[in-house]
Amino acid sequence: MFGGTETVALAIEWVLTELLRSPENMKRVQDELATVVGLERWSVEDTHLEKLSFLKCVLKDTLRLHPPFPLLLHETVEEAEVSGYFIPKGSRVMVNTYALGRDPASWSDPEIFNPSRFLDPGAPDLKGNSFEFIPFGSGRRSCPGMQLGMYAFELAVAHLLHCFTWRLPDGVKFGEEDTEYSDMIETKKENKKRNLERGNESELSL
Numbered sequence: 001m002f003g004g005t006e007t008v009a010l011a012i013e014w015v016l017t018e019l020l021r022s023p024e025n026m027k028r029v030q031d032e033l034a035t036v037v038g039l040e041r042w043s044v045e046d047t048h049l050e051k052l053s054f055l056k057c058v059l060k061d062t063l064r065l066h067p068p069f070p071l072l073l074h075e076t077v078e079e080a081e082v083s084g085y086f087i088p089k090g091s092r093v094m095v096n097t098y099a100l101g102r103d104p105a106s107w108s109d110p111e112i113f114n115p116s117r118f119l120d121p122g123a124p125d126l127k128g129n130s131f132e133f134i135p136f137g138s139g140r141r142s143c144p145g146m147q148l149g150m151y152a153f154e155l156a157v158a159h160l161l162h163c164f165t166w167r168l169p170d171g172v173k174f175g176e177e178d179t180e181y182s183d184m185i186e187t188k189k190e191n192k193k194r195n196l197e198r199g200n201e202s203e204l205s206l
């Protein structure tokens with residue numbers, strides 16, 4: 001149940017958080033939606049998705065900074081040697097996707113939300129071939145729901161950004177948003193200042 005729904009829900013919350021902290025990227029992605037989808041219609045269609053290239057970059061940079069599974073739990077089926085370390089068969093191994101996505105050896109300004117980094121033709125994709133970016137894992141045990149997850153993620157965020165104007169809740173100043181995780185099993189927002197209101201001028205709990 002967590003794999004299919006909570007992952008996408010967490011990721012949506014982090015996209016909106018990062019965009020609210022980055023007005024220039026919010027404007028750029030909303031301008032793209034206005035151009036591709038148009039403001040005279042409500043619904044984002046499947047045919048629009050392939051043209052929303054900056055939106056795709058926004059989703060990827062969010063998954064880099066906030067992978068819904070920050071630690072992948074595995075067990076070795078045979079003994080191995082990694083960087084000179086002997087790993088016995090049957091060892092429990094944790095792959096820290098959170099740290100990989102913020103490693104300064106792999107990313108420039110890793111702590112900065114910068115979707116444009118994924119416009120670079122050499123930027124890593126989501127297939128798990130580039131180990132610095134594996135929000136869906138890699139190899140045989142990687143996420144079988146990646147296509148469905150990304151489709152739901154993209155469509156939901158496209159609708160939310162196309163239909164609504166987003167701003168920080170009253171009383172929350174720029175730079176004072178709630179950006180803590182509740183734990184490191186999943187990158188769920190702590191949301192100490194929960195204050196979600198709906199309407200045309202929507203407010204996200206930050």
Ligand code: HEM
Nearest residue numbers: 003004007008069072135136137138141142143144145149
């Ligand atoms: C943004 C959305 C999602 C993310 C980031 C995500 C990420 C992951 C990750 C990191 C793993 C573990 C890989 C590993 O252990 O190396 C995983 C496993 C899995 N995911 Fe997802 N997932 C998402 C959506 C979904 C959806 C929509 C489904 C199903 C409808 C799904 C089904 C599964 C299943 C069944 C596994 C276990 C695979 C196995 O153990 O062989 N996931 N996912």
